[in-house]
Each structure stands twice: as structure tokens, then as C-alpha cells.
Amino acid sequence: MKNEKVLYREYLKSKNLKLTKPRCVILAAIFENHGHFNVDELYEQIREKHKNVSRATIYRTIPLLIESGMIRQSLRCESKDIYEHTYGNENHLHFICTNCGKIIETSFSKVADQIDKLAKNEGFEITEYSLAARGLCKKCKKKELKSEK
Amino acid sequence: MKNEKVLYREYLKSKNLKLTKPRCVILAAIFENHGHFNVDELYEQIREKHKNVSRATIYRTIPLLIESGMIRQSLRCESKDIYEHTYGNENHLHFICTNCGKIIETSFSKVADQIDKLAKNEGFEITEYSLAARGLCKKCKKKELKSEK
DNA sequence: AATTTTATTGAGAATGAATCTCAACTGCAT
DNA sequence: ATGCAGTTGAGATTCATTCTCAATAAAATT
Ligand SMILES: [Mn+2]
Ligand SMILES: [Mn+2]
Ligand SMILES: [Zn+2]
Ligand SMILES: [Zn+2]
Numbered sequence: 278m279k280n281e282k283v284l285y286r287e288y289l290k291s292k293n294l295k296l297t298k299p300r301c302v303i304l305a306a307i308f309e310n311h312g313h314f315n316v317d318e319l320y321e322q323i324r325e326k327h328k329n330v331s332r333a334t335i336y337r338t339i340p341l342l343i344e345s346g347m348i349r350q351s352l353r354c355e356s357k358d359i360y361e362h363t364y365g366n367e368n369h370l371h372f373i374c375t376n377c378g379k380i381i382e383t384s385f386s387k388v389a390d391q392i393d394k395l396a397k398n399e400g401f402e403i404t405e406y407s408l409a410a411r412g413l414c415k416k417c418k419k420k421e422l423k424s425e426k
Numbered sequence: 427m428k429n430e431k432v433l434y435r436e437y438l439k440s441k442n443l444k445l446t447k448p449r450c451v452i453l454a455a456i457f458e459n460h461g462h463f464n465v466d467e468l469y470e471q472i473r474e475k476h477k478n479v480s481r482a483t484i485y486r487t488i489p490l491l492i493e494s495g496m497i498r499q500s501l502r503c504e505s506k507d508i509y510e511h512t513y514g515n516e517n518h519l520h521f522i523c524t525n526c527g528k529i530i531e532t533s534f535s536k537v538a539d540q541i542d543k544l545a546k547n548e549g550f551e552i553t554e555y556s557l558a559a560r561g562l563c564k565k566c567k568k569k570e571l572k573s574e575k
Numbered sequence: 576a577a578t579t580t581t582a583t584t585g586a587g588a589a590t591g592a593a594t595c596t597c598a599a600c601t602g603c604a605t
Numbered sequence: 606a607t608g609c610a611g612t613t614g615a616g617a618t619t620c621a622t623t624c625t626c627a628a629t630a631a632a633a634t635t
Pocket of ligand 4: 523524525526527528562563564565566567
């Protein structure tokens, strides 16, 4: 969270955008956070310390954070977009339990290799993977088996 | 589109649901269609012949079609859920061009094998894959190169 | 340091996909 | 044909996200 701020500042400058207080606050909040977050959670987190940052600004800032490589869109859950920061957090595959909502993250380098090959065949240049599978986690699968008896 | 109707009828019966006229109309429309569709497109398509089927009914029917294995949720594009029918349409990987919106479909058996291994490690039982990658298609990549000169 | 330019903000209104409500209707078992 | 349950269309509602706009703040210029 030092490098990031420098990079962010550079990104903003390159786009003729200003490094404003809300933008700094939001950036900092992103890196306090580990794991996934949606706009509402981020808003509440920020509001604890900064009563004057609006939801609209968060919504407006998210695309900048994505474009500058600070965060990525990770999933969509319960009709909400979910993000995660990229720094020290390699892209990964998500297993989403449709029963309990648990999200399991798995590194996916081999999977990505396969996908890259397919993309190359199509002349497609990937900038972002969005890989998930839905189903039942270990626990929920066990429960299901029990209830079937 | 014969087998399907039988299967659908069976599914409905097993759930104590009724095979109503709108449900038949919607099912038929699904199979007229190839490729992807969203609720609005489906609605317009149906409306050409059946002025009395409501959007609400389509929204209500989609989960049934998914549960009975007729269609799957495929993507999310322009803030809309997109579906495709499963019959004779194996699951596949989507490459989505962020510039022109083109969607390229690729079979993904090898990718799925890798993912299945990862899932097995976690004791996770997959019921549905949701695999996509965003980036630039061949054409848009070329355009970009030109405009950079 | 003051001024000018330009981007940004918060608040609340607007949008739009998806869901819900409810009284009228229909499929289907008897 | 009758009755019960599930279903429908129409429109209201929800809720995430986007937009509007007058007030404000950051950077550039003097
Ligand atoms: Mn993740
Ligand atoms: Mn497809
Ligand atoms: Zn679970
Ligand atoms: Zn393209």
C-alpha cells in the first residue's frame, strides 16, 4: 500500500484526473480489506471513519481502481458485483456453493494455460479471466446425503 | 424438441407443477432460438405470435427451464442475464470482446478436466461451470494496433 | 497567494432488470 | 362438470447502479 498509491497517482495523472481526498480514502479502504467486497460493504467500512464519502463516489471510483489495476471484478453474488484487490492476490478460480454461499478460491495456473491456448487459436487477447463453478461444498454435500436417507 | 417436451412435462409433474399454455409457448420459443438470448429478446420473440404472454411469466419460467435442464445461464452482458439452451449445445468457454461485444464460444473439455481435479481436491461437487475471459477479439486487436501508430 | 480552469463531489432523483402482489383464470384429478 | 391448487397478466415494488446538477476542490496559470 505504498507502491499502489504511487501507481494510482500516476494512473490518474495520465488520464488528467485529480487525486482527491475521497479517492485516497477509498484506495486505502480497499487495501485494509482482504478477500471479497461489494460496494455496500466498502461503503459501510469507509463510513466508520469518513462520514462524508458518498455511495455515488464509490461507484464512480471502482472503474478507476479497475483500470489502474488496483482491483478486479471477481464475482457476482446475490445480484451484487463483488471485487477483490489484485495486489499480492493472483487471479484464481472460484467455487461457489449454491447451498451455503461459501466461496472457495483455488489457484488456476494450469487451467489458465489451457485457456490461453484456446484463446491463441482464436486470435483472442485475454485481459481478464472470469472463472467460476457452482455446486455443493464438502459440508453441504454431506448434509444432502444425510437428508436423503 | 420432442424429447425436451416430454422431459419438461415429467419435470413439472414431479414438482406438482402444471403444464400450462404459456409454459409450452416459452419452451417452444427457447428451441426456435439458437445462440444466446436474454429475457427481453425472448419476450419480443414470443410476443410476435402470442400477445398475451407476460414478462413476469417468462421470468418465472426461466428457473424451471434451468432446473429441468432445458437451458443454462450462460453469461451476463450489459447488466442482463443471458441464457442458452443446453440441448445439443455442450457447455463451453466464452471469450467476450470488451470492444465490440463479440462472443466466441470454445469447447472446453480439457479445461473442465483441470477444474474437475481442483474441485475434487476441495471435495466440491460442480453442477455448473461459468467460464469466461474478457479481452480483445482478433479484429479489435488489429484495429487497436493500427490506431496506435 | 490569488485567480482561473477543470474535474469532482454529495445528495437525491432516475433507471432498469428482476421480483412480488393479487384478483381472475386454468389445468387437472376426481 | 366440479373443485382445488397452482398459474397468470398487469402493474407495483425492489434494489443495484447510474445520472444530474449546483456546490466544491484540485491543479494550472498568473
Ligand atoms: Mn477471489
Ligand atoms: Mn454460449
Ligand atoms: Zn456449502
Ligand atoms: Zn471485438
